[in-house]
Amino acid sequence: MKKIIDLLEEKISKAFEESGYDSKYAGVTISNRPDLCEYQCNGSMPAAKQYKKAPFEIASSVVEKLTDKTVFKEINVVNPGFINIILHEGFVSEYVNSMKDEPDRGMDKSEEKLKIIIDYGGANIAKPLHVGHLRSAIIGESIKRICKFMGHDVIGDVHLGDWGLQMGLIITELKERQPKLPYFDENFEGEYPQEAPFTIGELEEIYPAANAKSKTDETFKDAARVATYELQSGRRGYFALWRHILNVSVADLKVNYDNLDVHFEEWKKESDAQPYIPEMVEYMKREGYTRVSDGALVVDVKEETDNKEIPPCMIIKSDGATLYNTTDLATIVERKKLFDPNHIIYVVDKRQGLYFEQIFRCAKKTKLVDDKTRFTFIGFGTMNGKDGKPFKTRDGGVMRLEDLITSINEAVYNKIMENRVETEEEARRVAEIVGLSALKYGDLSNQATKDYVFDIDRFTSFEGNTGPYILYTIVRIKSILEKYKERFPESAAKAADILPAEQIQEKNLMLELLKYNEVIESAYEELAPHRLCAYVFDLANAFNKFYHETNILAQEDIERQMSYVRLIVLVKEILEQCINLLGFEAPDRM
């Protein structure tokens, strides 16, 4: 089954050719004037230049050839040469019927199964997850689901930050608080305790304390640097301590990501790439890619066509230490070795854009990967508070993700209790499902690169362009279907086809369904979940308009009623498919 635009283009191409014009002008788009037509072809204007004729004349001769009334209910030329198309209801319903019967619904799943790695999440261990990491998790998860849905082999890797100065800071702070622990005794030769000397709660308090101290206390900071260095050089006690930090932290992160319905295939971390560093650096030197600049080892990555300054990519600092760059490059080496990916996608704060540009260029230039390997950086903007400044807690601290989720769920819970009397427990459960949709949709409905304002009232509203509105629409369909089954068990058991639409809202709803396969493909090509959000919003609106005009359950014509039901089943399935790709789901009631 083909996409609708392709089908129309085929027919129009033929008409262009038959009229003696190149078929490359036969491109069809969804109309940007839905009040005038449903689809349009604007190719006569550029064709007019080539053929030195009036666009109107070209369009008219093309339209003359398009006589199939079972496809084109109306096809008109309007000045200066637009071809406006209104489809026949029968053609539309036939297409919708084939969508309902076909698992891929006319989507072109990629022929070549690509191996794609998505680097997202990017939490740093021992630091509480904050809203900055939230965007990466939400956007990355959706992109991952979209890529998988297109038929690719996709690996989501959380790429934890576990190797920087934060480790030295925590170790140094712990040493001050509990100097008697065996981890600090250089002569200790026994087995270290199995149990961590801190809970996650303590750990989360230790890091900010240590970080604050390092800002004012130079000696402390130096000690932390030394500790980081010693850990990285394999000091036994520190390594054991690092393991504890990692384990405690990862257990907590797993709970947090699970609550977000975000799941990683790989829980790899910066430290996993360290073993690849020495050989990689040796290789880069040997092949002559590096040079020494102010004592540091760098690779030049600027290109002649650059119109902005791209500084060299530093591999080793002048004091011999490796850095974030070195780790990311070594991670590429590791990924190449373990997974041999065709494409690596990084979902990270857009402020790291220049950094990743350097990394990608360096990896290509030094041939860590071949020319065909694709790198994509998806840089996201900041989540701001209503004051337009980066989102903070009321007292100005960094908002913890857990607290953020709690406040959203609370807002949704209050709304649910306002509307109806549910049991408290049920309302809490539903509030969690709906709250997640509010959070994710609020984020994903914006183009990722843009900053956006986090507005709990707006995001949790059951009306407007929000997650809860989409869920509400699905729940509404579910409830109609349930009632239908109860009242008309016999018809409900029968298979039915969708009949040609009789009324405009019914046709408009079908026209929205026609866009589905196209939208999924473009969301994949552009790696843009916001396209899906825009689509589910349009589809939900089209459904609600239809619903307000049509009393499905009171419909007396049984065939027509069955057709309505089949239509809304398809609407529900497609809405559910789309929100699944966005990373949330609908409850049965709300």
Ligand code: ARG
């Ligand atoms: N941990 C980093 C941070 O918090 C994000 C990691 C992004 N991924 C990467 N491969 N560098 O900023």
